[in-house]
Amino acid sequence: MIALLVAQNTFREVVRDRVLMGLVIGGLVLLAVTRIASPLAMGEGLRLTVDLGLSSISWLGLLVVLTVGTALVSKEIDRRTIFNLLSRPLPRPFYLLGKWLGLTLALATVAAILGAALWLVVTLLGHANYAGSIAEAVLLATLELAVINSLAVMFSALSTPLLSALYTLGFFLGGQWCGDLRRFASHCPAELKIMLESAANVLPNLPLFNMRTLASAGELTSWTHLGLAGAYAALYCACVLSLAAAAFESRDFK
């Protein structure tokens, strides 16, 4: 319950931040640009609109995580607003959970707005049957952002905003290629293989959350995929936030 109070406050703070509003507007502009550029897509205008529309959710969301998420806790420490919270009966793990939850809800709201705008454009083009695939893709993109956000919150609790942004970006890029890393590891000597496979296991498996290609063809994914992706995101976020909480618990606030 107390984590929900922190989440509510974080959500309110992030939503009132002009950066978030700017990104929503940027996403809508990008969507409009895809429509203008669609005649150049040689009959693949719809596919281009859906693909770029869904990509904008992921990339703009990542931008929010890198600009807002990586400073979420460190900014509170630097500005000492955290003194007013942790001197109350608020356990530190719940504080971190609340910060993560608040920003994740804000990201989900942005994803929902951009997803709804994309669905509206596609429906106006006479393809209302894309609703299911767009909804699934937006859900998976939100799960992906929740995973990246958990890393940002962890790094933010332990490091400066700049370093947190670099670490988070590193994990994001590594996570995009973790499948390639596994394949590469299978061709390496035993010691290196163990190291690379361990790294691939630590990195988030982000391709699991990417169904843009399916959605741009108007196809649905399986319930098993959605269930697995949801369970994986929940487990990964829980592990990362637990690690963050363990390190944050002993931290001094001078």
Place this chain on the structure above:
Amino acid sequence: MQEPTAVTPQNPGRQPLADGRSIAGRSGPGTDPAISIRGLSKRYRHPWTQKVTRGLEPLTLDVHRGEVFGYLGPNGAGKTTTLKILTGLLKPTGGTAMILGEPIERVSSRARIGFLPEQPYFYDSLNGVEYLEFVARLSGMGAHEATRAGRAWLAKVGLGERERQVLRKYSKGMLQRLGLAAAMVHEPQLLILDEPMSGLDPFGRRDVRDLILEQRQRGTTVLFSSHILPDVEALCDRVAILLEGRLERVATVGDLIEGTAPVVEVQVEGARVFEIPARLAAVVERADTGGSTALRLREPDRLQDLLAWLLSERIAVHGVTPVRPSLEQLFMAAAEHSAFQAQNERRPA
């Protein structure tokens, strides 16, 4: 701020609350101390050089329920370190502490305390009511109760007309008032205030003094640090003097002052050239201020001798006043004594 209290430092009456509730059990002699500190210490280790810095030497101290306790010391003495350990922001290196009977390691020990950090900062995008409602709910109040209390406290600290103004538009003094309201909005039994008068103009300082006195009247224990010693002298039942991380002294303000040697000040006609005779020079100190001259006599037994000499020299005496040293003078003397001792300890035998 509204409704200033009529209670004075000289008459700190423990009266029932305005709404008729009793404050029995919140204060009074014979109960557990509000704060009990045993050997509490803090050392900082630099993460790269591993160099250890002393923040607080083992500290043992009790703050009784219902009293206003002043925590004094120069910058870097360990005041803020102690307050942050008590509020869970710093982890102690050694020792234990209990707040209202609960060890400070328990998060629940913070439910009944209100804390004002030094130069408090807040969320820019929230308004006053939203912020107070948020922190009141964190301290365990229900949603409606928190909103009601937030509005009431905002009005109480003189910010009632700025309920909907975002905090980025508040002045420094207004933020300090908001911080005080945040510390008190959930009606805590123990208030821990770090430099509450910092950044306030004389009117703001008076309002804070009134608030602290009002809290004392309600039976709330108040522990506060300050550099503004006249405020401490006016408000505190007891004070602790901390120097270089070590507790130097704990006493009532009265004991501190009465335990010192008395001084007699003789006011004479000003700016006249005269030479104090050798027999009195060692115990008399001359101070010229504007149009008057004061002779401070450190040994009152020699007053007859001094007056006889002044009469013989035809120097007009305007007044004779026994003077008690201010808390500021006592504090400075303690600091100098500590520095002298530290120098002696460092000197090789």
